[in-house]
Amino acid sequence: VTPQQIFEIHETAVKKGFYDNWKASPEDVLAKIALIHSEVSEILEAYRKETGSVKILEEFADVFIRCYDLLVALHDYHIVDHYDINLVILEKMRVNGMRQHKHGNLI
Numbered sequence: 219v220t221p222q223q224i225f226e227i228h229e230t231a232v233k234k235g236f237y238d239n240w241k242a243s244p245e246d247v248l249a250k251i252a253l254i255h256s257e258v259s260e261i262l263e264a265y266r267k268e269t270g271s272v273k274i275l276e277e278f279a280d281v282f283i284r285c286y287d288l289l290v291a292l293h294d295y296h297i298v299d300h301y302d303i304n305l306v307i308l309e310k311m312r313v314n315g316m317r318q319h320k321h322g323n324l325i
């Protein structure tokens with residue numbers, strides 16, 4: 219997903235009213251994070267109920283969409299200084315590739 223598409227995801231959410239009266243207060247941000255949690259749980263439920271590949275993939279997509287959306291909102295309020303998350307993921311992949319087995323943890 220390109221930065222332009224990430225921006226469009228947020229733009230759609232704004233147009234659909236998901237940012238009406240949203241001011242990036244701690245409660246506003248926490249509510250958005252809670253909704254990301256709810257989408258993660260929907261992946262678990264889709265898997266648990268054996269709903270099949272399409273449903274599981276759709277729930278993954280919902281997680282990413284909500285994450286991208288929140289990133290742009292956080293950028294609008296200067297909480298993060300950019301939303302080119304691909305760059306950050308590539309850097310994290312590089313760093314993780316150098317870490318020890320299971321990153322030194324039991325699981």
Ligand SMILES: [Mg+2]
Nearest residue numbers: 257260277280
């Ligand atoms: Mg969902």
